[in-house]
Amino acid sequence: MSRLVIAPLLVVVTTAVLTLALGRRPRVQRATSVAGAVGYVGTVSVAVWALVLGETAPGAAVYQVGDWPAPFGITLVLDGLSAFMLTIAAGVGLASILFSVRYVTPENQRVYYHPLFHMLLAGVTGAFLTGDLFNLFVWFEVMLVASYVFVAFYGTDHATAASFRYLVMNVFGSALMLVAVGGLYATTGTLNMADMARRLATPDAYGIDPAPVVGLSALLLAVFALKAGLVPFQFWVPAAYTAAPAPVTAMLAGVTKKVGIYAIVRLYFTVFAAATIPVDVAGLTGTSPLDFLAPVLGAMGVASILVGGFGAIGRDRLGGVFAYSSIGQVGFIAIPVAIAAAADPTGALRGVAIAAALVFALHHALAKGLLFLSVGAVEDATKTDRLRDLGGLAGHSPVLSGAVFVGLCSLIGLPPLTGFFGKFLAFDAAIRGLASDSGLLSALALVALLLGAALTILYATRVWVGGFWGRETAAVEVASVESGQVTVLVALAAAVVLVGVGFDPIYRFAETAATAALDGEAYVDIVGLNGGDGA
Amino acid sequence: MTVPIVLVVSISLFLQGHNLPGGGFIGGVLTTAAFVLIYVAYNLDFLESGVLGREVETGTSIFEHRTVTAYRRMLLAGLVVVLGSGFGGMIIGDPFLTQGYVHLDGIPIYHEVELASALVFDLGVYLVVVGSLLTIVSVVSGE
Numbered sequence: 001m002s003r004l005v006i007a008p009l010l011v012v013v014t015t016a017v018l019t020l021a022l023g024r025r026p027r028v029q030r031a032t033s034v035a036g037a038v039g040y041v042g043t044v045s046v047a048v049w050a051l052v053l054g055e056t057a058p059g060a061a062v063y064q065v066g067d068w069p070a071p072f073g074i075t076l077v078l079d080g081l082s083a084f085m086l087t088i089a090a091g092v093g094l095a096s097i098l099f100s101v102r103y104v105t106p107e108n109q110r111v112y113y114h115p116l117f118h119m120l121l122a123g124v125t126g127a128f129l130t131g132d133l134f135n136l137f138v139w140f141e142v143m144l145v146a147s148y149v150f151v152a153f154y155g156t157d158h159a160t161a162a163s164f165r166y167l168v169m170n171v172f173g174s175a176l177m178l179v180a181v182g183g184l185y186a187t188t189g190t191l192n193m194a195d196m197a198r199r200l201a202t203p204d205a206y207g208i209d210p211a212p213v214v215g216l217s218a219l220l221l222a223v224f225a226l227k228a229g230l231v232p233f234q235f236w237v238p239a240a241y242t243a244a245p246a247p248v249t250a251m252l253a254g255v256t257k258k259v260g261i262y263a264i265v266r267l268y269f270t271v272f273a274a275a276t277i278p279v280d281v282a283g284l285t286g287t288s289p290l291d292f293l294a295p296v297l298g299a300m301g302v303a304s305i306l307v308g309g310f311g312a313i314g315r316d317r318l319g320g321v322f323a324y325s326s327i328g329q330v331g332f333i334a335i336p337v338a339i340a341a342a343a344d345p346t347g348a349l350r351g352v353a354i355a356a357a358l359v360f361a362l363h364h365a366l367a368k369g370l371l372f373l374s375v376g377a378v379e380d381a382t383k384t385d386r387l388r389d390l391g392g393l394a395g396h397s398p399v400l401s402g403a404v405f406v407g408l409c410s411l412i413g414l415p416p417l418t419g420f421f422g423k424f425l426a427f428d429a430a431i432r433g434l435a436s437d438s439g440l441l442s443a444l445a446l447v448a449l450l451l452g453a454a455l456t457i458l459y460a461t462r463v464w465v466g467g468f469w470g471r472e473t474a475a476v477e478v479a480s481v482e483s484g485q486v487t488v489l490v491a492l493a494a495a496v497v498l499v500g501v502g503f504d505p506i507y508r509f510a511e512t513a514a515t516a517a518l519d520g521e522a523y524v525d526i527v528g529l530n531g532g533d534g535a
Numbered sequence: 536m537t538v539p540i541v542l543v544v545s546i547s548l549f550l551q552g553h554n555l556p557g558g559g560f561i562g563g564v565l566t567t568a569a570f571v572l573i574y575v576a577y578n579l580d581f582l583e584s585g586v587l588g589r590e591v592e593t594g595t596s597i598f599e600h601r602t603v604t605a606y607r608r609m610l611l612a613g614l615v616v617v618l619g620s621g622f623g624g625m626i627i628g629d630p631f632l633t634q635g636y637v638h639l640d641g642i643p644i645y646h647e648v649e650l651a652s653a654l655v656f657d658l659g660v661y662l663v664v665v666g667s668l669l670t671i672v673s674v675v676s677g678e
Contacts, residue, residue: 006631010622017614066632067624 004047005063005078008086009125011039016118026109030101033114037097040121044090052083053509060516060526062131070527071192075131077526080516081270081358084509085128085262088362092254092369093121095492096247099373102484103247103380111153113245120146120251127259131527133181133191136263140177140227143256144170150248151240162239169236173226180219187212193271194527197520200275210275217272217289218281221264221296228260230334231303234327238311241323246376249319253326253372254365261333261361265354265517268293268341274520290341298338298441302448304331309455313462318375318385321463322368325411328452329364333357335445336426339433342441349432354514356425359507363410363422366499370407370492374400377489378467381479387463392472397481401468403489408460410496413453417500421507423453541569552657553634554649559657563664570665571672579673597677606670613662620656632656 015036022029051061060079064070078086097117104113123143130136148170152163185191188199188208199206200213226233241249272289279286284295308328315321340353377400378393379385394401410419430449433442499506516522545565552558573581579602583589597603624633636651 003625003630010631014618017611017618020614021611064630066634067630 002061002063004043004050005061005076005129006065007043007047008040008090009076009122009129011036011043012118012122012125015039016115016122019118020112020115023110023112023115026106029109029114033097033118034101036118037094037121041090041094044086047078048083048087051078052080052512059512060522062526062528070131070529071190071195074135075192075194075527076129077131077194077523078129079523079526080509080512081262081266081514082128082516084358084362084513085258086125087509088258088365089121089124089128089255091495092251092365095369095373095488096250099250099376099485099488100245100247102482102488103376104245108153108245112149113153116146116149117248117251120150120248120256124255124259128262131193133184133193133196133267135191137174137177137181140259141174143259144174147240147244147248147252147256150244150252152243153245153248154243156243158239159243162236162243166236166240169226169233173223176219177223180216180223183212183216183219187216192527192529193267194524194529197271197274198524198529200272201520203275210277213272213275214277214279214281214289214292217268218292218296220267221293224260224263224267225297225300226260227263228257228330228334229304229327230260230297230300230330231307231327232300234304234307237327238320238323241326241372242317242319246372246379249323249375250369250372253322254369257326257330258361258365261330261337261357264293264297265337265357269350269354269517270520270523273345273518288345290345294338294342295441297334297341298445301331301334301338302444304328304334305448305452305455306331309452309459312459313455316387318378318387318390318463318467319372321387321459322371322375325456325459326364326368328455329360329368329411332423332426332449332452333360333364335449336360336429339429339442339445342439343433343436347436349429349436351511351514351518352425352432353429354517355507355510356422356429358510358513359418359425360422362499362506362510363418363496366492366496367407367410367419370403370489370496371411373485373492374404374407374489377481377485380485381481382475384475387466389473389475390467391470392468392476393479394468396472396476396479397486400481400486400489403486403493404468405464406493406496408464410500412457412460415500416497416503418496418503420500421503423449538569538572541565541572545569549657549661550654553651553653559660560664562657563661564668566661566665567668567672570669574672574676579677597674600673600677603670603673603677606666606673608666609662610666610670613659613664613666616659616662617656618659620652620659623652623655 019029019033022032051057052059063076065074120143123139123146126139127136130139148163148167151166152159188196190196190199199208200210203210229237244252268290275289276287279292281292284292305328308324308331311324312321315324336353336357340350343349375385410417413419413423427449430442430446434446545562548557549559549562621632625631634653636649639648639650642648
C-alpha cells in the first residue's frame with residue numbers, strides 16, 4: 001500500500017533513464033516518453049485515489065526510503081496537499097509531453113530533450129513528496145539543473161543571457177536555502193519536517209531555543225518567493241519563460257512555480273505554525289512565524305499583481321504578455337496564503353483561504369499551461385509571436401483560437417470556467433478577512449485583487465483583439481497550424497471547462513488538501529513520530 | 536607518475552565509502568582528476584593512441600568522438616546500476632534503496648571481508664560521476 005507513495009517518483013526516474021538510453025532511436029524515445037508520462041498520470045491517480053480520496057483511503061501515507069525509520073532516514077509523505085499538487089503536475093506534465101512530441105524538432109530532440117523533461121518532472125514530484133527539509137533542497141536542485149538546460153536550450157543570445165541570469169539568481173537562492181536549512185538543523189536538531197514541527201510545538205521538552213526560527217524562515221521565504229517568481233524576485237521570469245521551449249514554459253509556469261508556493265504553505269503552516277515565538281522584526285510583532293509571513297507575503301502578492309498586470313499590458317509579444325501575467329497570477333495565489341497566515345488559527349477562514357490559493361494554483365496551471373502551449377503553436381505556424389505581426393488568427397484557425405479564447409476567459413475569470421472559481425474564492429477569502437479583523441492587510445489585498453482583475457481584462461482583451469481578431473496579416477495568411485498540437489490544446493481547454501463545470505469534487509479535494517496543510521499534529525502522526533520517546 | 540597514485544587512492548576511497556569517509560562521488564571525482572591530468576599533459580587522443588595503440592579517426596565532431604561516446608555510455612550504465620540497486624531491495628519486499636551486508640570469514644589474506652550491497656549503489660554513482668565529468672571536460676576542451 002505505502003509503496004504507492006514512491007511509485008510516481010520511480011516511474012518518472014525510470015522513464016528518464018530509459019529515454020536517455022534510447023537516444024539513438026528518436027521514434028522509440030518519443031513513444032517511451034509518452035508512455036512514461038501516461039504511466040506517471042496513472043500511478044499518481046491510483047496513489048491519490050487509494051491513499052487520499054477513496055472511500056476506504058487512510059487519508060495519507062508515508063514511505064521510509066531505505067527502511068531507515070523517521071526522523072533519521074528520508075521520509076516521503078503523500079497527504080492531501082501533496083496529492084493536490086501532484087495531480088496538477090501530472091495533468092500539465094502529460095499535456096506538455098504530448099505537445100512536445102509534435103513540437104520539438106528531431107535536432108532539438110537529440111539534445112536530451114525527453115530525459116531532461118522527465119528529470120524536471122522528477123524534481124517536482126520529489127519536492128511535493130518529501131518530508132525532509134534537506135531532501136527538499138536536493139529536489140529543488142534536480143528541478144533547477146534540468147530547467148537551466150531548458151532555458152539555455154535554443155542557444156540564442158537571448159536564451160544564453162536569460163539562462164545566465166536564471167542560473168546566477170538560483171545559485172544564490174540555493175546557497176541561501178542551504179544556510180537556512182543548516183541553521184534550522186542547528187536550532188532544532190532535526191531535518192525531518194514532522195520531527196521539526198513536534199520539537200517546535202514543545203521546545204522545552206527538547207531543550208531547544210526556537211527564537212532563530214523566525215529569521216531562518218524569512219530566508220526560506222525569500223528562496224521560495226524566488227522560485228515562485230514573486231516581486232521583488234520576479235525579474236528572471238520574463239526572459240526565462242520566453243527563452244525556454246513552449247512545452248517547458250508551460251511546465252515552468254504551471255508546475256515549478258507552484259513548488260515555491262507549496263513549500264511556503266507546507267513549511268509555514270504545517271511545520272512552523274506549531275511554534276510560539278515572540279516576533280519583533282522591523283515593526284512587525286506577534287507570537288508566531290506566521291505573524292511575520294502575513295504582512296510580508298501580502299505585500300509581495302500585492303506588488304506582484306501590480307508589476308505583473310502593468311507589465312503584461314506593455315508587452316509586444318504573446319510570450320511576454322503571458323510571462324508577466326504569470327507574475328501577476330502568482331500574486332493572486334500569494335494573497336490568500338497571506339490572509340490565511342493573518343487569520344485566527346482556530347477559525348474557519350484559514351482553511352478557506354488556503355483552499356482558495358490551491359484552487360487558484362490549479363486554475364493557473366491549467367490556463368497558463370494552455371496559453372503557453374498555444375504561444376508555441378502560434379509561433380510554430382506563423383514563425384512569430386509579435387502581436388504587431390499577428391492578426392486574424394480567429395478566422396484563419398478557429399479551433400486554435402477557440403482554445404486560446406477559453407484560456408483567456410478563464411484568466412479573466414468568467415463563469416463557469418476554472419478561473420472564475422479561483423478568483424471568486426480569492427475575493428471571498430479577502431472579504432472574509434476584512435470582516436473578521438478589518439485590518440489594513442485585507443483591505444489592501446482586496447483593492448489589489450480588484451485592480452489585478454481589471455488589469456487582467458485589459459491585457460487579455462489586448463491579446464485577443466491584437467492577435468486573433470481583425471484582418472489576417474501576411475504571417476497569418478501563410479500559416480499552417482499543426483493539428484496534433486491543436487488536439488492537445490483542445491483537450492486542455494476542455495479540462496479548463498470541465499473542472500469549472502464539475503467544480504464540487506475539485507473543491508472538496510482542495511479542502512482536503514487545505515486541512516492536511518493546516519494539521520501539523522496529523523502530519524506528525526502520519527510520519528509515526530507521536531507516541532515515541534522522542535529524540 | 537602521480538596518475539597511478541591518484542587512481543589507487545580514488546579506488547580505495549570508493550571501496551571504503553559505505554562506512555568511512557569516501558564513496559562513489561568522491562572516488563569518481565578523483566578518478567576524473569587522474570584522467571584530466573593526462574589530458575592536460577598530452578591530449579584527448581593520447582589514451583587511445585599512446586596507451587592502447589589504437590588508430591584514432593579524426594574529422595568528426597567532438598560529440599561523435601569515440602572517447603566521448605564511451606563516457607556517455609558509462610554515465611548511462613551508472614544510472615542503470617543506481618536504479619537497479621534501488622529496485623533490488625524491492626524485489627525481496629524491502630523499501631526502495633534498502634541496503635544490507637554480509638561478513639565473510641576465513642578468506643585467505645583478508646580473513647574477514649564485509650560485503651555491502653551499498654557498494655553496488657556506490658559503483659553506480661562512481662560511473663555516473665566519472666562518465667558525466669569526463670564528458671563535460673572532453674567536450675568543453677574539444678570546442
